[in-house]
Amino acid sequence: MTIAPTSDRQPQDTLTGSQWRAALPWLIAFALLLALPFVFRSSSAITVMNQMAITVIFALSYNMLLGQGGMLSFGHAVYMGLGGFFAVHVMNTLLVPLPLLPLFGGLFGLIFAIIVGAFSTRRAGTVFAMISLGVGELVAASSIIIVSFFGGEAGVKGDRTEAPAFLGINFASQTQVYYLIAAWMFLSALAMYLFTRTPAGRMANAVRDNEERAEFLGYSQRTVRFMSFCAAGFFAGIAGALIAINFEILTEENLNLTSSGVILLVTFLGGVGFFIGPIVGAVAFTLLQSVLSLQTDLWQLYVGLLFLLAVMFFPGGLTGVLAMHGPAWRHGKLGLLTVPYLKLTAVVVTGILAAACFLEILFHVRHASVGENTMRLFKLTIDTHAVWPWLATGGVALICLALANRLAPDVKAAWDAANLPAKGSARR
């Protein structure tokens, strides 16, 4: 860990002309965000993209705590929800143009983060996790009671088109909202990335890795955590205000424990070790959710199982898995892995599909109305009370499991071969 020897808490401008390589991904992302509505024109696609962008901001802000600061929070949705509720109220005053609204949401999230952070950032680890859980439950329960601010169970509604027009735009169409959200996402992501390059962001990493040592260097672990916590609260508030703009309603669901849990899942699936991890997680999860929830009633079971398997086998998340292949890539030996990977992927995908079909048939038999014996599965009509669908799906799943077990040593051997020279010659 390198720490800038200059005075701490001084934000440095690291994005100079000589570092255009660092700016390249951002330029690509910018162009991509501009082009996406021309590629995916349907309104459902834009709805999904809007949700994706909001989740990206929220997940990135969550990773400021979990990945960069080492603080496991079970109540991060509180700051998003509070920022969103405040933004709806600001929107309903009809005084603020819509593009400035996220600033108000962010500031409200920041204020609340300052209050909570003042007593919760003293320790990391389980104490912090438990305080965040308690605060999360407190706020979620209060949101039902305090009707004047949270609107009770019905929530608070708004109408974005009645806000003062901005440069003649009234944000009635989905595409206009998309560009608004995309612009805020780009700015927030950039700001959060730059935060990781400041001494404050670096010290957050140092405190995460070894708080005692950071204290010996003269930094207060509490202050360092507090700064990360406040920044995370601010960006969560921005995400909340964008929810207010996009959905025009906020309810208790936006700040309860379930939302906090989902964002933990999203961030972890993407990978907490890299800045881009939460972005990957948010995109993948939103896609998965919108596809699966249309296709099956069991999608939450699948997502839960996926999550469990991910924690057990890929604790680095999606980006962690990709990054594992860095050494093999640098040695030009990635080709060794292709064939074993293809074999394993084919087997695993077939097995998962078969197991899912088995579960779907089982679910149909248990919960369909009496006398309804047929179901449609991947354009096939299946008699659920016959024996063969059970045998076929269950059998294929078991065979694939056995095959995967057989293939595992091959993959392991190929992996070792691909990484062999990495031991002596590689720098890291």
Place this chain on the structure above:
Amino acid sequence: MELIAITLFDGLVMGLLLFMLSSGLTLIFSMMGVLNFAHASFYMLGAYFGFQISQSIGFWPALVIAPIIVGIAGALVERYGLRRVHKYGHVPELIFTFGLALVIEEFVNFVWGRDQKPFQEPDSLHFALFHLHGYAFPAYKVFMIFVAVGIFLVLLTILTRTRIGLVIQAALSHPETVQNLGHNVPLVFMGVFGVGTALAGLAGVIAGPALGTFPGMAFLLGSIVFVTIVVGGLGSLWGALIASLLIGWLQTFAASYNLRFADILTALGFTRPLRIADSVFRDLWTLTLPQIGPILPYFVMVLVLAIRPQGLFGKREL
């Protein structure tokens, strides 16, 4: 007066039920340093298994068999899930149990559906044991009290009077040393996890008929159990007992005393605004104690964590 007696009784039942969950959880927590988010899910599994078994062979066999099944399931989860994740550190472990809670809830939805199950107490306990000022004390609740007190005494005896208990206590604070002395610490962990989840399962079988058997029952109790072990202090059986009773009474008293905030505000010299619907503070005037009852435990927990992170009876911080 009779309201106090009845509330004391109900709070005692609630608190002891919480204790059955928190006693296992506090041991697991202090031993592995992991908050088992799925603990209340094992309690729910106990209720559903108990329901299923009691449908075919009756309540009393279910009371024995269901906790054993849950305990075995818990031990398997520790052996093949948690132990695997353990090497990655505490956060992935926590996240693992969090995901497990999700999966167990979806599993229950999958197998038993979303509606409440008609899980009834056995006929032999379906009568009023005694009456007080016209309020009938159900025999089943007294039975719950006896089971919980029995568990407490057995656990206390095992932990303080037997050799296994001494090994467990030593492994709580110095697992490496205990391992070096030749004890099989992973086996101890698995055993404690199994027994802890079995206790949660037992609590589920007992609570199922009293509080209802439905997929939300784990979520309802899950966070409250954390409150009790955090407030009580890590690894302290007495702490878990006292905190459970405290939280139980706090909730039942808040639920049964209809204290209105308007009265307090009036007593303090404020006047009620005439147009209450327009006032910003209208919620302050319409608030009642039963309304804020559910958030009181969390308030207590945040207070305890901010002021005394080791809990009331804990010897070390979380």
